[in-house]
Amino acid sequence: MMDVAIIGGGPAGLSAALNLKIRNKSFVFLGGSENVTGLMKAPQIDNYLGFKGISGTELVKNFRDHAIEMGVEIKKEKAYNILDMGEYFSINAGNEFYEAQSIIIATGHEKAKYIGGEKEYLGKGVGYCATCDGPLYRNKSIAIISENEEGEEEANFLSEICSEVYYIPTYRTKPNLKDSIKLLNEKVKEIQGDGNKVYSLATDKRELKVDAVFIVRDVIPVNQLIEGLELCDGSIKVDRDMAASIKGVFACGDCAGKPYQIAKAVGEGSVASLSAVRYLENKKG
Amino acid sequence: MMDVAIIGGGPAGLSAALNLKIRNKSFVFLGGSENVTGLMKAPQIDNYLGFKGISGTELVKNFRDHAIEMGVEIKKEKAYNILDMGEYFSINAGNEFYEAQSIIIATGHEKAKYIGGEKEYLGKGVGYCATCDGPLYRNKSIAIISENEEGEEEANFLSEICSEVYYIPTYRTKPNLKDSIKLLNEKVKEIQGDGNKVYSLATDKRELKVDAVFIVRDVIPVNQLIEGLELCDGSIKVDRDMAASIKGVFACGDCAGKPYQIAKAVGEGSVASLSAVRYLENKKG
Numbered sequence: 001m002m003d004v005a006i007i008g009g010g011p012a013g014l015s016a017a018l019n020l021k022i023r024n025k026s027f028v029f030l031g032g033s034e035n036v037t038g039l040m041k042a043p044q045i046d047n048y049l050g051f052k053g054i055s056g057t058e059l060v061k062n063f064r065d066h067a068i069e070m071g072v073e074i075k076k077e078k079a080y081n082i083l084d085m086g087e088y089f090s091i092n093a094g095n096e097f098y099e100a101q102s103i104i105i106a107t108g109h110e111k112a113k114y115i116g117g118e119k120e121y122l123g124k125g126v127g128y129c130a131t132c133d134g135p136l137y138r139n140k141s142i143a144i145i146s147e148n149e150e151g152e153e154e155a156n157f158l159s160e161i162c163s164e165v166y167y168i169p170t171y172r173t174k175p176n177l178k179d180s181i182k183l184l185n186e187k188v189k190e191i192q193g194d195g196n197k198v199y200s201l202a203t204d205k206r207e208l209k210v211d212a213v214f215i216v217r218d219v220i221p222v223n224q225l226i227e228g229l230e231l232c233d234g235s236i237k238v239d240r241d242m243a244a245s246i247k248g249v250f251a252c253g254d255c256a257g258k259p260y261q262i263a264k265a266v267g268e269g270s271v272a273s274l275s276a277v278r279y280l281e282n283k284k285g
Numbered sequence: 286m287m288d289v290a291i292i293g294g295g296p297a298g299l300s301a302a303l304n305l306k307i308r309n310k311s312f313v314f315l316g317g318s319e320n321v322t323g324l325m326k327a328p329q330i331d332n333y334l335g336f337k338g339i340s341g342t343e344l345v346k347n348f349r350d351h352a353i354e355m356g357v358e359i360k361k362e363k364a365y366n367i368l369d370m371g372e373y374f375s376i377n378a379g380n381e382f383y384e385a386q387s388i389i390i391a392t393g394h395e396k397a398k399y400i401g402g403e404k405e406y407l408g409k410g411v412g413y414c415a416t417c418d419g420p421l422y423r424n425k426s427i428a429i430i431s432e433n434e435e436g437e438e439e440a441n442f443l444s445e446i447c448s449e450v451y452y453i454p455t456y457r458t459k460p461n462l463k464d465s466i467k468l469l470n471e472k473v474k475e476i477q478g479d480g481n482k483v484y485s486l487a488t489d490k491r492e493l494k495v496d497a498v499f500i501v502r503d504v505i506p507v508n509q510l511i512e513g514l515e516l517c518d519g520s521i522k523v524d525r526d527m528a529a530s531i532k533g534v535f536a537c538g539d540c541a542g543k544p545y546q547i548a549k550a551v552g553e554g555s556v557a558s559l560s561a562v563r564y565l566e567n568k569k570g
Binding site for chain 2: 014062238
């Protein structure tokens with residue numbers, strides 16, 4: 001059992017991890033893919049105090065190096081779902097499960113809109129983690145809609161167990177896919193079903209008969225990540241201590257609301273981690 | 286008329302200034318003495334993301350250089366009092382007055398306790414700005430209690446107009462004072478008066494007959510700086526946008542509450558400045 005699980009590897013998560021390390025707390029840090037944070041795309045950043053005219057890539061490297069030099073371990077896994085078990089939390093990270101006494105959510109802000117049918121068929125053919133649910137679709141036909149390169153790995157994995165895999169990227173780089181996978185550069189319209197389960201995915205060009213649709217998002221919608229968390233304008237509602245509405249859950253950075261600023265994320269990561277430390281102490285005492 | 290006045294030159298104020306500069310707003314930045322921030326004393330700082338094992342002095346230099354390179358002008362003046370004029374604010378900075386449409390308070394946290402009699406006789410012989418009120422005590426006897434070297438300048442100034450100047454430092458370095466000033470390394474007990482005005486200052490060694498007592502603090506108590514600001518546990522009460530209880534006033538960093546962390550201060554400075562920008566835009570219509 002860890003003291004804390006940090007979900008999300010951007011500036012907020014890194015700042016939280018750094019401070020938990022200094023405070024000597026045990027934690028698992030599910031950073032997800034290194035390339036996801038939008039920050040990497042910024043050619044020049046001038047408004048994080050201490051660095052003038054640094055590129056996003058350089059700044060992220062700096063941040064990660066700092067954390068790693070301090071002994072922080074950044075896992076590439078991503079959290080798909082968190083269950084509140086009362087006295088602790090159970091985190092589903094695809095291939096692994098983790099347990100922690102408190103949670104720091106630092107997943108960034110959700111850019112994408114829901115796809116038509118996504119909410120309705122979630123758990124009825126729609127999923128966010130192919131590694132988790134893929135085996136349910138052995139010898140079936142599935143589609144993957146992916147916002148980033150992570151989806152390629154999932155597609156390659158599913159191509160070994162499913163009869164048909166369609167891959168629809170919403171990003172620009174050329175995907176690296178196994179030959180059996182059908183790459184479709186089409187616009188997704190809607191996920192369709194009979195009310196109980198998915199039967200097709202409509203694009204602007206065709207209707208694909210599929211049994212499941214996996215959506216690989218940069219940021220998993222918060223209300224899919226953990227149930228019952230109070231939101232405010234689509235962001236996680238937090239107080240000045242970065243405590244969210246569920247006891248033991250803290251949030252920081254873009255997922256906790258505007259403005260979407262590095263300095264805010266780093267500052268909030270620090271506050272969230274210290275609040276988590278206090279929470280753990282109060283719980284013990 | 287400036288868009289914004291920033292009060293306090295630590296990490297929060299610098300971060301606010303940096304962002305206002307980038308947003309092309311006009312502002313006056315009253316940084317006060319360079320040496321005041323407690324940060325300067327830290328031998329090693331590891332928890333501001335991006336800098337590992339940096340000294341406080343180095344980090345502050347880095348922060349200031351960044352702001353200055355971006356074109357930020359840091360004034361050494363200190364704000365003593367802010368008046369809410371309805372549509373704008375008037376700031377008394379000792380020798381100068383400034384006007385601004387909004388205020389960002391970043392004065393750090395108050396470490397000192399009030400001296401006995403300080404509150405009671407404020408404006409009745411007790412003051413925080415010798416430059417402002419000194420001339421009222423021509424040919425009178427006054428005492429200066431000072432938390433830092435700034436007080437020496439005030440004492441030297443007053444020694445030219447007052448008949449007697451006592452200087453009581455609460456810091457350790459040897460003060461650089463004119464010969465006529467009486468340096469007392471004593472412990473202040475209480476400011477005494479007849480209910481209407483100060484007549485003496487009691488130390489652990491003696492009772493000084495004085496007409497005024499000036500207290501030079503690292504941080505001017507918030508409720509002396511601006512009237513009517515709502516506090517919470519001794520800090521300025523702010524919402525998630527760093528807006529304080531008076532319209533157009535924002536606060537950030539240690540003066541806005543715990544934890545006292547550089548990252549929090551920098552993040553909040555960024556948020557406060559963007560909130561001030563939005564406030565100005567809404568005001569304009």
